[in-house]
Amino acid sequence: KVGxxxxxxxxxxxxxxxLFSPVQRSMVLADVGRVDARLRxxxxxxxxxxxxxxxxxxxxRIPVQFGIGSGSLVYDDAQGRTHTIEQSGVFLxxxxxxxxxxxxxxxxVGGGWGYRLVLRSADLSEGLTAPTYTLxxxxxxxxxxxxxxxxxx
Numbered sequence: 001k002v003g004x005x006x007x008x009x010x011x012x013x014x015x016x017x018x019l020f021s022p023v024q025r026s027m028v029l030a031d032v033g034r035v036d037a038r039l040r041x042x043x044x045x046x047x048x049x050x051x052x053x054x055x056x057x058x059x060x061r062i063p064v065q066f067g068i069g070s071g072s073l074v075y076d077d078a079q080g081r082t083h084t085i086e087q088s089g090v091f092l093x094x095x096x097x098x099x100x101x102x103x104x105x106x107x108x109v110g111g112g113w114g115y116r117l118v119l120r121s122a123d124l125s126e127g128l129t130a131p132t133y134t135l136x137x138x139x140x141x142x143x144x145x146x147x148x149x150x151x152x153x
Contacts, residue, residue, distance in 0.1 A: 018042035043069025067092035
């Protein structure tokens, strides 16, 4: 994600999300036989984030994301060529809540929970609507810049 922040409470920007961990299942295709199909899933996501609680090093935020992208089931044949079994455009809505703890002035650790609701433009047998979990490290570049003498951004 990349974005902007205003008054320490509102953040917005754009990001890209994709399925990193392998999701595979064995399938029987009429013209091919048994194949190991894997899921591909990725989307661009504009986001908006509001901090509704800020006390000391703690912060609670409500992030909301909308996304557009694609999902597909693919397999590789014996020659290593990739074939698409199913493909669909996807539209997403992801509300959530996150908590963050700031330490050492320039860093914070955080985590959160949300739910990804997915609408598909075509049939895709894999379920993509699911809970989401986040864990991350945040770097406060604006504070670092100011302390290094860079002035206001």
